Amino acid sequence: xxxxxxxxxxxxxxxxxxxxxxxxxxxxxxxxxxxxxxxxxxxxxxxxxxxxxxxxxxxxxxxxxxxxxxxxxxxxxxxxxxxxxxxxxxxxxxxxxxxxxxxxxxxxxxxxxxxxxxxx
Amino acid sequence: xxxxxxxxxxxxxxxxxxxxxxxxxxxxxxxxxxxxxxxxxxxxxxxxxxxxxxxxxxxxxxxxxxxxxxxxxxxxxxxxxxxxxxxxxxxxxxxxxxxxxxxxxxxxxxxxxxxxxxxxxxxxxxxxxxxxxxxxxxxxxxxxxxxxxxxxxxxxxxxxxxxxxxxxxxxxxxxxxxxxxxxxxxxxxxxxxxxxxxxxxxxxxxxxxxxxxxxxxxxxxxxxxxxxxxxxxxxxxxxxxxxxxxxxxxxxxxxxxxxxxxxxxxxxxxxxxxxxxxxxxxxxxxxxxxxxxxxxxxxxxxxxxxxxxxxxxxxxxxxxxxxxxxxxxxxxxxxxxxxxxxxxxxxxxxxxxxxxxxxxxxxxxxxxxxxxx
Numbered sequence: 001x002x003x004x005x006x007x008x009x010x011x012x013x014x015x016x017x018x019x020x021x022x023x024x025x026x027x028x029x030x031x032x033x034x035x036x037x038x039x040x041x042x043x044x045x046x047x048x049x050x051x052x053x054x055x056x057x058x059x060x061x062x063x064x065x066x067x068x069x070x071x072x073x074x075x076x077x078x079x080x081x082x083x084x085x086x087x088x089x090x091x092x093x094x095x096x097x098x099x100x101x102x103x104x105x106x107x108x109x110x111x112x113x114x115x116x117x118x119x120x
Numbered sequence: 121x122x123x124x125x126x127x128x129x130x131x132x133x134x135x136x137x138x139x140x141x142x143x144x145x146x147x148x149x150x151x152x153x154x155x156x157x158x159x160x161x162x163x164x165x166x167x168x169x170x171x172x173x174x175x176x177x178x179x180x181x182x183x184x185x186x187x188x189x190x191x192x193x194x195x196x197x198x199x200x201x202x203x204x205x206x207x208x209x210x211x212x213x214x215x216x217x218x219x220x221x222x223x224x225x226x227x228x229x230x231x232x233x234x235x236x237x238x239x240x241x242x243x244x245x246x247x248x249x250x251x252x253x254x255x256x257x258x259x260x261x262x263x264x265x266x267x268x269x270x271x272x273x274x275x276x277x278x279x280x281x282x283x284x285x286x287x288x289x290x291x292x293x294x295x296x297x298x299x300x301x302x303x304x305x306x307x308x309x310x311x312x313x314x315x316x317x318x319x320x321x322x323x324x325x326x327x328x329x330x331x332x333x334x335x336x337x338x339x340x341x342x343x344x345x346x347x348x349x350x351x352x353x354x355x356x357x358x359x360x361x362x363x364x365x366x367x368x369x370x371x372x373x374x375x376x377x378x379x380x381x382x383x384x385x386x387x388x389x390x391x392x393x394x395x396x397x398x399x400x401x402x403x404x405x406x407x408x409x410x411x412x413x414x415x416x417x418x419x420x421x422x423x424x425x426x427x428x429x430x431x432x433x434x435x436x437x438x439x440x441x442x443x444x445x446x447x448x449x450x451x452x453x454x455x456x457x458x459x460x461x462x463x464x465x466x467x468x469x470x471x472x473x474x475x476x477x478x479x480x481x482x483x484x485x486x487x488x489x490x491x492x493x
Contacts, residue, residue: 063355
């Protein structure tokens with residue numbers, strides 16, 4: 001089932017907006033021209049993960065270095081700070097531990113979520 | 121009981137007199153140490169401020185001909201080497217091992233150099249089963265690294281040993297990295313021996329100083345824990361991917377709980393150390409070994425075994441006796457505390473992997489009769 005959650009213009013860049021789609025509370029992130037939708041429940045302790053901070057992925061090529069990759073948005077749960085890549089929803093420290101990510105599409109300037117299936 | 125081949129990874133050899141070590145100092149440093157008239161020599165070793173109520177040595181290890189425990193090869197041979205099928209022993213020095221506790225960094229560097237030469241000439245030459253730690257004055261990391269490289273072509277100098285901490289920074293701090301660069305380059309593991317601090321250096325007790333040897337000895341693992349966490353958090357194993365570390369005399373039953381907490385904290389605090397590419401426990405499992413002594417004693421012996429098994433420590437533990445110290449663990453005793461199918465790994469095979477020895481190269485000694493002269 002696809003759910004229309006509003007026009008693209010309603011979504012501020014680099015911000016997560018909470019919407020309701022079917023029975024799910026979903027956080028929709030606009031990251032420049034990309035959109036991501038995440039079930040607002042952390043797999044760790046079921047915290048409201050979408051209320052956490054979004055940033056580019058921090059990495060370090062060598063000890064002591066700190067670099068940010070703006071192409072890879074990361075969401076940190078406000079409970080305990082566990083970080084997840086939004087493209088596939090997986091934790092930064094485990095490919096197999098993931099948020100529930102919903103497919104997003106843009107049609108005629110509107111944001112549509114597919115709540116009938118998730119990417120995981 | 122286990123009767124197979126043994127590698128003992130912590131045996132303390134010692135000198136009897138200042139003169140033994142002074143002989144290996146440069147002429148200038150000899151003059152500095154000895155020319156004090158009636159005041160006697162400048163002390164060569166940093167002294168422990170906590171007296172052991174029993175003394176630090178097993179009473180039966182004092183050589184019959186006099187001298188300090190660990191100072192006489194024949195006594196060590198009869199009591200330790202000939203008592204079981206010992207194929208290799210890693211010598212770890214006595215009070216001199218606290219060389220990094222000296223306030224004078226230049227003196228420490230010279231002492232460390234002299235100690236290593238003393239160990240080579242007075243010990244390694246006596247028995248092919250003996251190998252030695254390389255002591256370094258870590259007060260001067262670049263000089264320490266040069267000392268490690270000086271022994272690159274001496275296969276009997278098998279590891280770099282750190283005990284005292286001159287900088288009040290965990291051993292993962294970059295100030296120590298020149299030493300690790302040399303260790304990795306020369307293929308030597310870094311051994312971190314418990315018992316550092318409490319007198320000349322930062323206390324090994326995190327919450328504050330303690331009052332008795334009893335307390336400080338119970339809490340020895342604290343300093344080892346600090347260094348282990350420091351090594352992994354600072355990305356030492358990312359910077360030096362071939363480096364191996366062995367934790368000596370800090371116990372082992374605490375390792376699962378520390379690593380469980382370490383992994384849990386990493387999940388939330390990774391942003392502070394983004395150079396780490398794996399979970400802390402994964403770095404541990406591929407870079408760190410742990411000596412057995414003193415094995416923690418649980419009232420039900422399976423409790424400790426289950427803890428160790430939970431982190432597959434049967435593949436990371438290496439046997440150590442701590443001879444001739446008061447709290448040394450015997451092979452027969454340890455055999456009764458650990459599952460039989462772990463014995464060969466812990467007493468022999470794991471140390472072969474740690475030190476890069478082929479089992480077939482460690483042939484039994486030709487003469488190893490107990491009590492032989």
